[in-house]
Amino acid sequence: MRLLIRPGVPEVAEAAADLIEERLRSGLRVLGLATGSTPVPTYTELIRRHRAGRVSFSGVRAFLLDEYIGLPDGHPECYREVIRRDFTAHVDFDDDAVRSPDAWSADPDAAAAEYDAEIRAAGGVDLQVLGIGRDGHIGFNEPGTPLDSRTHVTDLADETVVDNSRFFGGVRDSVPTRALTQGVGTIREARSLLLVVTGAAKATVLANALRGEIAPGCPASVVRDHPDAVVICDEAAAAGLDRTPD
Numbered sequence: 001m002r003l004l005i006r007p008g009v010p011e012v013a014e015a016a017a018d019l020i021e022e023r024l025r026s027g028l029r030v031l032g033l034a035t036g037s038t039p040v041p042t043y044t045e046l047i048r049r050h051r052a053g054r055v056s057f058s059g060v061r062a063f064l065l066d067e068y069i070g071l072p073d074g075h076p077e078c079y080r081e082v083i084r085r086d087f088t089a090h091v092d093f094d095d096d097a098v099r100s101p102d103a104w105s106a107d108p109d110a111a112a113a114e115y116d117a118e119i120r121a122a123g124g125v126d127l128q129v130l131g132i133g134r135d136g137h138i139g140f141n142e143p144g145t146p147l148d149s150r151t152h153v154t155d156l157a158d159e160t161v162v163d164n165s166r167f168f169g170g171v172r173d174s175v176p177t178r179a180l181t182q183g184v185g186t187i188r189e190a191r192s193l194l195l196v197v198t199g200a201a202k203a204t205v206l207a208n209a210l211r212g213e214i215a216p217g218c219p220a221s222v223v224r225d226h227p228d229a230v231v232i233c234d235e236a237a238a239a240g241l242d243r244t245p246d
């Protein structure tokens with residue numbers, strides 16, 4: 001695992017966009033996307049580079065990590081709308097090349113299995129972008145999720161519901177409590193992982209993920225035993241680490 005520590009959010013976004021740009025140039029075909037606040041500056045930087053003619057997503061397929069269950073189709077906070085608004089509508093992705101778990105299926109368990117199959121049929125994810133929750137989750141894999149889990153239906157931890165209520169006008173009861181998420185095992189199968197972490201609120205969990213046990217108690221810890229994982233964080237998020245940047 002490579003750890004890159006940058007001064008602040010703009011430099012993290014630039015470093016993350018550099019990595020994605022480099023992978024696009026070397027033939028990346030399947031990109032795993034994360035929602036949440038952390039990757040937004042990276043996506044904004046990629047949009048800027050696209051407009052400058054530097055990067056293209058033509059022919060690239062994208063798979064989202066997760067999707068809420070229970071929101072009306074088309075709700076502005078469902079993740080397939082969020083990613084469109086924050087990123088994919090502003091670059092040259094084909095709309096149907098951006099995939100997400102079908103949280104509106106009458107049979108969410110079957111939809112989960114189909115999503116794994118769809119990722120496999122696409123040849124697997126070349127590079128998966130990840131954020132980390134304050135409880136150590138990746139995707140919606142909360143602490144305790146088996147490290148070999150596949151895409152599945154899950155309940156959100158209370159801390160995650162509270163954290164995500166900011167996207168729902170601060171109203172906790174408006175946040176769905178269930179989701180479909182790629183499993184930790186699904187995520188680990190991506191050929192490369194890019195974990196982006198910013199802000200002092202993530203300092204404790206980042207230290208746990210990078211210096212504690214690789215175990216279900218902190219799903220993000222799996223970045224450490226992946227053959228090609230890069231963690232890019234800012235100084236604020238790195239505050240709990242002993243400092244050994246590259």
Ligand code: PGA
Binds near residue numbers: 038039131133134139
């Ligand atoms: P955030 O979410 O980027 O909005 O902090 C990260 C996550 O919950 O995975």
